[in-house]
Amino acid sequence: xSTGTTKLDVVVSDVVPVNELVTRFxxxxxxxxxxxxxxxxxxxxxxxxxGDRTRLNPYSLxxxxxxxxxxxxxxxxxxxxxxxxxxxxxxxxPGLEMVISYPVNLFSLDLRAKKxxxxxxxxxxxxxxxxxxxxxxxxxxxxxxxxxxxxxLGTYADVLRERYDxxxxxxxxxxxxxxxxxxxxxxQPLGTHLYVCGPAGMINWVRDRAASLGWPSExxxxxxxxxxxxxxxxxxxxAVTGKTIRVDEQQSLLEAIEAAGVDPPxxxxxxxxxxxxxxxxxxxxxxxxxxxxxxxxxxxxxxxIMPCVSxxxxxxxxxxx
Amino acid sequence: xxxxxxxETFRDDFTFKNSPEHIRRFPFPFHEDSYMYAVxxxxxxxxxxxxxxxxLIDVDEHYVAEMQDRxxxxxxxxxxxxxxxHMTLAGWDLLELLMEQQALGYPEHFTLTRDGDRWRWINRPxxxxxxxxxxxxxxxxYGPMEYITRQSQGDFCIxxxxxxxxxxxxxxxxxxADWSLDFDIGMNFFEWHAPVPLAHEKGIFTRALKFLTNxxxxxxxxxxxxxxTINPRLDTSPENxxxxxxxxxxxxxxxxxxxxxLRVELQSFWRLPRSNGIVFPIRCYLIKMDELxxxxxxxxxxxRVIRDLPDELANYKGLTRYRPTLVEWLSKLDDxxxxxxxxxxx
Ligand code: FES
Numbered sequence: 001x002s003t004g005t006t007k008l009d010v011v012v013s014d015v016v017p018v019n020e021l022v023t024r025f026x027x028x029x030x031x032x033x034x035x036x037x038x039x040x041x042x043x044x045x046x047x048x049x050x051g052d053r054t055r056l057n058p059y060s061l062x063x064x065x066x067x068x069x070x071x072x073x074x075x076x077x078x079x080x081x082x083x084x085x086x087x088x089x090x091x092x093x094p095g096l097e098m099v100i101s102y103p104v105n106l107f108s109l110d111l112r113a114k115k116x117x118x119x120x121x122x123x124x125x126x127x128x129x130x131x132x133x134x135x136x137x138x139x140x141x142x143x144x145x146x147x148x149x150x151x152x153l154g155t156y157a158d159v160l161r162e163r164y165d166x167x168x169x170x171x172x173x174x175x176x177x178x179x180x181x182x183x184x185x186x187x188q189p190l191g192t193h194l195y196v197c198g199p200a201g202m203i204n205w206v207r208d209r210a211a212s213l214g215w216p217s218e219x220x221x222x223x224x225x226x227x228x229x230x231x232x233x234x235x236x237x238x239a240v241t242g243k244t245i246r247v248d249e250q251q252s253l254l255e256a257i258e259a260a261g262v263d264p265p266x267x268x269x270x271x272x273x274x275x276x277x278x279x280x281x282x283x284x285x286x287x288x289x290x291x292x293x294x295x296x297x298x299x300x301x302x303x304x305i306m307p308c309v310s311x312x313x314x315x316x317x318x319x320x321x
Numbered sequence: 322x323x324x325x326x327x328x329e330t331f332r333d334d335f336t337f338k339n340s341p342e343h344i345r346r347f348p349f350p351f352h353e354d355s356y357m358y359a360v361x362x363x364x365x366x367x368x369x370x371x372x373x374x375x376x377l378i379d380v381d382e383h384y385v386a387e388m389q390d391r392x393x394x395x396x397x398x399x400x401x402x403x404x405x406x407h408m409t410l411a412g413w414d415l416l417e418l419l420m421e422q423q424a425l426g427y428p429e430h431f432t433l434t435r436d437g438d439r440w441r442w443i444n445r446p447x448x449x450x451x452x453x454x455x456x457x458x459x460x461x462x463y464g465p466m467e468y469i470t471r472q473s474q475g476d477f478c479i480x481x482x483x484x485x486x487x488x489x490x491x492x493x494x495x496x497x498a499d500w501s502l503d504f505d506i507g508m509n510f511f512e513w514h515a516p517v518p519l520a521h522e523k524g525i526f527t528r529a530l531k532f533l534t535n536x537x538x539x540x541x542x543x544x545x546x547x548x549x550t551i552n553p554r555l556d557t558s559p560e561n562x563x564x565x566x567x568x569x570x571x572x573x574x575x576x577x578x579x580x581x582x583l584r585v586e587l588q589s590f591w592r593l594p595r596s597n598g599i600v601f602p603i604r605c606y607l608i609k610m611d612e613l614x615x616x617x618x619x620x621x622x623x624x625r626v627i628r629d630l631p632d633e634l635a636n637y638k639g640l641t642r643y644r645p646t647l648v649e650w651l652s653k654l655d656d657x658x659x660x661x662x663x664x665x666x667x
Contacts, residue, residue: 006539036538037594065595102539108597110483111407134595138410218484267535275535 006102012094022155023089027071035068038103040131045101050087057084058269060126064133076123082230082250104267107223114191116142119206121198125155145179147171185213197223228252229290231311237318239281253307271309278305278319285314323429326385326446337553339612343382347608348373348585349664350545354625362532365541365589376426385446387474394495394556400503402467404491411479412466414593415600419469444472466491475604486510496555496605498548536592536599543589548638550584553607572643577650578611614654616666624651
């Protein structure tokens with residue numbers, strides 16, 4: 001409890017199907033008070049009690065930061081993932097009492113920007129829902145380019161078009177519409193900041209193009225929607241407590257450590273914040289580093305691992321804590 | 322009930338004093354008989370009743386006098402308060418935080434009422450009763466940060482977080498120990514810490530930055546820092562060095578107890594919700610040696626700490642010149658017996 005985030009007791013106030021893959025969840029505080037203020041781009045970690053297993057998944061807040069009577073998140077169903085999104089879709093109903101974390105923002109707006117250029121792919125639209133609401137309230141200058149597979153999977157595209165009209169550009173894969181990225185990036189006014197959220201491929205593409213067109217890295221912001229990947233089960237020993245635990249296929253290393261009664265630090269649970277970094281004491285096998293925090297050198301050295309997303313295959317692994 | 326606010330000065334005739342209750346609540350910073358840098362950061366949670374941690378934002382008997390001193394400093398030098406244009410939202414965040422905390426801790430002195438965006442703020446000690454629109458700067462006599470920090474004890478640095486670093490992009494700094502907002506504004510965490518000796522090699526700043534950038538909403542943190550000041554001056558800024566620097570040459574065995582002050586900063590760190598910035602209140606507490614040594618444990622321990630301080634640190638803290646006089650004076654109060662663990666007086 002002490003090392004994670006501060007918690008909020010909430011009740012699910014509404015569950016709204018958005019399209020064939022995405023469902024929206026509304027939370028209110030159980031005591032009826034306002035929820036904490038947040039800033040566009042923030043996420044909360046939702047605790048899911050799924051039988052005897054607790055899953056903790058981060059989801060971006062997508063409501064307006066100007067209205068904290070409720071929080072809303074949107075969850076895309078992932079039929080081959082580890083089961084968190086399926087649990088949300090199948091088992092979370094209005095009236096259910098849940099625990100979520102205080103908001104944490106690892107994808108915040110740079111308020112110095114003269115203009116905010118936003119690129120969203122698929123469910124990566126959610127943090128921009130809050131950011132555009134925040135900027136619109138302050139008269140901020142933004143433009144959002146949103147790519148989705150088909151019009152019917154363009155989650156909230158209609159809402160955004162209605163709210164912001166020409167500031168929203170839509171691209172549909174099935175119509176072979178593609179962002180003219182080089183042109184877009186080379187015609188922005190000085191002082192523009194670029195934000196991208198979506199699949200890893202899209203993020204890498206945008207970051208690469210921006211870098212080669214001379215964008216300073218401080219003006220390029222991105223958020224991965226990286227959930228921990230399933231993989232082969234493995235055993236790990238925690239040196240401090242002497243515990244040996246099993247990480248099963250659908251579990252992350254961090255979740256297994258938590259299930260063993262240890263209370264490790266975390267913020268993002270997505271391999272970007274650095275908070276869960278752990279020292280490797282010894283190993284015989286190979287790491288599957290899925291994080292974006294450690295350097296390549298750290299990855300090669302075999303001295304560190306980010307338990308929220310990374311896995312291991314091999315005979316033995318001993319971690320510090 | 323309520324606090325009895327003292328009439329006193331931090332300049333010219335120096336009438337600043339602590340009442341006996343305030344001496345006992347002084348945040349003495351040494352938990353053992355020696356001192357070395359450490360990242361001594363801990364969660365900023367409410368502490369014992371009667372201590373400076375009873376409320377997360379402390380208001381004490383010096384409140385009114387400190388606010389008057391701040392107004393004098395600002396009248397002479399408006400650059401002590403600066404906010405880069407992108408920090409206005411963070412200023413509103415800070416206004417909300419300080420109004421909420423002061424009203425919560427001291428309802429007899431401060432009242433905040435909100436009706437949507439229409440807020441009413443009553444500050445009885447300073448005779449203020451203002452109604453304004455939250456978020457609309459034109460409804461306040463100053464920008465939001467300046468407005469509320471003219472009514473809150475301590476200095477305030479507001480840090481913008483970007484590129485994995487923290488940037489000193491706004492602040493109200495009038496009670497500082499020899500550093501300058503005007504010099505540091507716009508600098509990042511490593512730039513403004515550049516002058517501190519011994520700490521870089523230990524990787525302390527890298528770890529501290531990592532901790533700070535991970536500060537979360539709803540979970541503030543704090544640490545204590547200390548130095549010494551001759552005469553109870555709140556404003557020991559580089560800009561005014563010509564006023565306070567020469568004071569150091571005036572310490573004699575006769576006046577140590579009255580002139581030499583331990584200066585403790587309670588620094589806290591808060592994530593701001595709308596701007597995602599971090600605010601870093603630096604609350605300064607002063608106590609003169611005569612007051613401090615009324616607690617025998619503190620007298621003994623301070624003697625050992627100052628006597629054994631490494632020279633570079635003594636130098637950095639500006640104690641070198643009067644250290645022998647101070648140590649000699651304190652040594653008479655140190656009978657050599659053991660000090661009990663912890664910060665508090667016996
Ligand atoms: S929790 Fe953020 S990197 Fe692991």
